[in-house]
Amino acid sequence: MPDVRELRLADTVRLHVETDGPVDAEVTTVLLHGWTLDGSIWHRQLAELRDRFGAQVRVVTYDARGHGRSSCMTLPTATLAQLGDDLAAVLEAVVPTGRVVLVGHSMGGMTIMEYAHRHPTHFAARVAGLVFVSTTAEGHTHTVYGLSPRVARLIRLAESTGAGILARCGSRRPPRPLLRALRPSIRWILFGDRYNPADLSLVTHAVAHASLRSIGGFRASIGAQHRLATLAGLAHLPSATLVGDRDRLTPLPCTESIAAALPTTRRTVCPGAGHLLMLERPGAVNTALAGVLGQVLDDPAPVAR
Numbered sequence: 221m222p223d224v225r226e227l228r229l230a231d232t233v234r235l236h237v238e239t240d241g242p243v244d245a246e247v248t249t250v251l252l253h254g255w256t257l258d259g260s261i262w263h264r265q266l267a268e269l270r271d272r273f274g275a276q277v278r279v280v281t282y283d284a285r286g287h288g289r290s291s292c293m294t295l296p297t298a299t300l301a302q303l304g305d306d307l308a309a310v311l312e313a314v315v316p317t318g319r320v321v322l323v324g325h326s327m328g329g330m331t332i333m334e335y336a337h338r339h340p341t342h343f344a345a346r347v348a349g350l351v352f353v354s355t356t357a358e359g360h361t362h363t364v365y366g367l368s369p370r371v372a373r374l375i376r377l378a379e380s381t382g383a384g385i386l387a388r389c390g391s392r393r394p395p396r397p398l399l400r401a402l403r404p405s406i407r408w409i410l411f412g413d414r415y416n417p418a419d420l421s422l423v424t425h426a427v428a429h430a431s432l433r434s435i436g437g438f439r440a441s442i443g444a445q446h447r448l449a450t451l452a453g454l455a456h457l458p459s460a461t462l463v464g465d466r467d468r469l470t471p472l473p474c475t476e477s478i479a480a481a482l483p484t485t486r487r488t489v490c491p492g493a494g495h496l497l498m499l500e501r502p503g504a505v506n507t508a509l510a511g512v513l514g515q516v517l518d519d520p521a522p523v524a525r
Contacts, residue, residue, distance in 0.1 A: 222266075227282070227313055229306060231297060236289035237314055240266060241278030247348065247516055248278040248315045249509070252307070252328025254354075254495075255442060256435055257426045258288025261325065264502035265509060272510055276517060280314055284327070286434025288426065292391035298437025300445055303327070304334030308342055321349035321513055325498060326470060327438065329355025333447040336454060348519075349512040350459040350482075353505060354467055354495050356474035357451050357481065360443040365409070365468045379439070386436025394435070399428055412466035412494035419499040451481035458515040460486040460508035464493030464500065486511060 222238040229235065238259060241248075249269065251262040259281035269279050283290040284303060293302075311320065324332040329352040336343045356362065399406075406427065407420055427435075459482050463475040472489065479487045488508055490501045498505050 229309055233285045233293045234291040235282050237282040239280050242275050245278035246276050247319050247321055247513060248280060249321045249323060250280045252324040252331050254326030254328055255438055256430045258283045261498055265498060265506060268506040277513060282310055286431045288429050292431045292433055295387055295433060295437050298434060299441040300330050300334045303331040304338045307331055307335045308339045311346060319348040319516060320346050321516055322347055323351040323509060324355060325353040326355050327442060330445055333357055333450055337447055337450040348516045350457055351509050351512055352461045352478060353497050354463055354470050356470045357447045357478055359445045362471055362473040363469055383436040383439035386432045389432035391431045393431060394428055399424055409468055410495045412464050412500060413492040448477060448481050451478060455482050458512045460512050462488045462497050462504060462508055464490045464497055466492060466494045469495045
């Protein structure tokens with residue numbers, strides 16, 4: 221069973237953190253979830269890491285501020301910059317020593333980029349490998365929801381307006397009747413050609429526990445981020461990048477630009493899959509993560525180059 225703790229940040233936000241594995245493991249993997257989700261989204265990776273690596277690898281998951289079992293925050297701190305600072309604080313408190321492999325899905329991947337941008341010295345001293353799952357370094361540049369650019373612009377305008385309203389709703393959570401009505405839309409926007417109803421239920425449950433402030437408040441920051449230059453400085457690290465070819469939120473061009481910034485990254489395209497590869501294609505995600513971890517474990521060199 222994982223160890224569960226509550227980490228209080230400098231601004232009094234409380235993060236729900238779970239760790240699994242010995243504190244003296246050779247490498248620690250930190251799994252960062254996406255927007256409106258929580259740490260439970262990684263359950264298939266947790267099981268695989270435990271079975272494959274045993275005591276060699278410690279695993280850390282946490283719910284981002286305003287998500288899951290973590291507390292809500294003030295609206296000005298609903299930014300990717302703050303999430304990058306939060307990641308630095310989690311590492312300092314929970315993984316104070318040793319090498320780290322960071323794994324980020326969607327907003328989680330953007331959080332890793334922001335951490336690297338805002339804390340370059342800390343990042344260089346700690347991080348030994350990277351895995352990016354269904355994410356982007358270019359905000360909403362390539363997001364067209366699988367539709368025509370004209371329709372996508374209209375949807376983005378409506379989404380931005382709605383996000384502004386939700387951001388002012390504080391710590392309240394989405395009404396359950398509304399989520400039930402939105403299940404077909406959640407299925408369409410997040411999954412590919414096929415889906416497991418249990419996975420849709422897991423995702424809907426996670427969205428139900430995200431605060432309205434986090435659902436609306438992070439939208440502007442996510443849409444505006446541009447961190448390709450930061451990524452280019454990380455090209456020496458072992459890395460993997462994955463995307464589904466039916467991803468409507470972070471489509472193929474997002475991963476292509478990440479791969480251009482990280483020329484040696486192992487890029488995987490999953491046919492028929494959407495935005496939730498950890499659930500839709502756990503085998504591909506697990507293989508990519510195991511590959512990066514294997515490289516790190518085989519390399520006794522210090523992290524900083």
